Amino acid sequence: MTDDEFEPKLGRIGSKRERSYLQRVLQSAAREGARYAKSGGRFSGSRIGRGAGVGRVLGSRDRLAAYRARRVIVQARIVKLAGKGLANARAHLRYIQRDGVTRDGAPGELFDRDQEKVSGKAFIDRADGDRHQFRFIVSPEDSEQYQDLKPFVRRLMERMEKDLGTKLDWVAANHYNTGHPHAHIVVRGKDERGKDLIIAREYITQGMRERAAEILSLDFGPRSDLEVLGKFHNEMGQERLTSIDRDLLRTADHERVVAAVATKAYEQTLRAGRLQKLKRLGLAMEIVPGRWRLDEHLQSTLRQMGERGDIIRTMHRELARVKIERGISDYAIYDPADRSAGRLVGRMVGQGMSDELYERRYLIVDGVDGRTHYVDVGLAEPHMLPPDSGIVAVDPLRASPKPSDRTIAEVAAANEGYYSSTLHALHDPSASPEFVLSHIRRLEALRRAGVELERRARGTWTIAPDHLARVERYEEMQRRLRPVRIEMLSPVGLERQIGVEGATWLDHELTASSVDTLQDAGFGRDVRDALNRRRQWLVAQSFAQERDGRTVFPSGMVADLQCRELAAEGGRLAREQGLAYRSAARGDHIEGIYKQRVDLASGRFAVIENGHDLTLVPWRPVIENSIGREVSGIMRGDGVSWTLGRQRSGPSIG
DSSP states (O other), X not given: OXXXXXXXXXXXXXXXXXXHHHHHHHXXXXXTTOOOOOTTOOXXXXXXXXXXXXXXXXXXXXXXXXXXXXXXXXXXXXXXOTTTHHHXXXXXXXXXXXXXXXXXXXXXXXXXXXXXXXXXHHHHHHHXXXXXXXXXXXXXXXXXXXXXXXXXXXXXXXXXXXXXXXXXXEEEEEEOSSSSOEEEEEEESBOTTSSBOOBOHHIIIIIHHHHHHHHHXXXXXXXXXXXXXXXXXXXXXXXXXXXXXHHHHHHOXXXXXXXXXXXXXXXXXXXXXXXXXXXXXXXXXXXXXXXXXXXXXXXXXXXXXXXXXXXXXXXXXXXXXXXXXOOGGGEEEXXXXXTTOOOEEEEEEEEEEEETTTTEEEEEEEETTSOEEEEEEESOOGGGSOOTTOEEEEEEOOSSOOHXXXXXXXXXXXXXXXXXXXXXXXXXXXXXXXXXXXXXXXXXXXXXXXXXXXXXXXXXXXXXXXXXXXXXXXXXXXXXXXXXXXXXXXXXXXHHHHTOSSOOHHHHHHHOSSOXXXXXXXXXXXXXXXXXXXXXXXXXXXXSEEETTEEEOOTTHHHHHHHHHHHHHHHHHHHHHTXXXXXXXXXXXXXXXXXXXXXXXXXXXXXXXXXXEEEEEEOOGGGGGGXXXXXXXXXXXXXXXXXXXXXXXXXXXX
């Protein structure tokens, strides 16, 4: 045999020896960045749609080219527009055009292929009847070097149109209010022929990002060796999941053992330095010199550490904005999934988006327990959140049926699977009409939310034997979307409450039989001081009296203070409109146009006008979308039972 001859001895076809050799070859190729696909693999659908072939070609670049390429983060979401989807699409466009997102702090403006300013309403009107739309957030790593991101976005969309083989109907808005300027792009789910636009998953997850990176590299050139090495050196000491960690995980064997050595000197330095950092974090252990075992939870732990670091920076920024000083040890992350999580009461410090693509929000709450909390509130609507400095209570949501669900199931079980207000009253003669009505509301709400329920003639409902299981699945879904319940205790801050003639949160705390535990630190100390000052003001104004060394509060004091504030504010608003002010009492029928919402020391109220007079009634989130429209309801206790028009399924009751 000559030196040029090579005769591999693999054994019989299909033998274990052959498969072992092939596996080693493929693993070695994978470590060098090569990709291969198994034939006959499970069909995933990732290559169905426009741009499939482009995504494969762009994803096959060699490893060195990937290192030198400029990086772009692309987040994508496909949103269905059926049901409330179109209304949510309108709200999304309002969000990306909100105040303070441009370089000079002005509201964002939508633009498209040709125009510098376009109408969001016109875009949504064109989308009426579309099955879906695409939403993208594009964030180039060097975006701060662009004075204006519009040319970059337009070139990206032009490349996408060529890749997908169709014109796209899109609008975009650029945001400069974070450390990484980025673009929000919304694309209609129709191609230029009016057919449903289907984009291959691999193009969305890979091809679009690669196209954006190409444009970035054309503008600023490939990254130099110094830039690449600088990035990796910065990653060595980070307490988050990095590209070095991904490389370690990719090259680890089935026992999670990796070698610190590498073929290139700088790669070995990076691996060795990162492994030492992971050792200090308790996530790696050197078993023999040069051989390390990675912790089985390495990836998830580093992700959590990265998220916590981002949260701490967010909290520090929000506290600095309102000039509140708190130590890092006083920072806390409120976890509603923790069974020990209880009621959190505190002052609103700030709020924002934790996930702009899915529109999840967070609150920063300075608690009466002396700590400052980060709270993920999920998909909470902005109008449901109190303003900064307002007082809020946060409770964890539990994924379990409500007492009303159990009562409905109990009544139905006793009546061959049927429920109605009449059957409920016969089952429990002591139940008041209002109590029974609350159960009908619950069924209506569940049906509108998609829980399978059948409403028969004359207000009778068919309740399935597994009704409680269905409700529990629904509640679990709601808990994931909205993990907490937010109660606004006061829309105004402590200082405004101390000397106002109104029913404040401080008054409710002073007259309550039990109060929240106040720590003598942070906001807890501020509340203690505010309660003392409010008590002194009430005594000085003769709303309360001092007797035998203690303060006595009359039973009707809080209601009297509320009536005074409502009369003063209602009278002022009525004079401005040339109307008369009419107070509302329990049992009154409320009817008129919902004009606006007002925040008072006594709470949040809705202004209802009926052409002759004006009334202030307790505000509820259910009517916020009815502003400028006719509403009606009945005053019941401290709130209003609203009837907001009729639908094919019957009245919408809130």
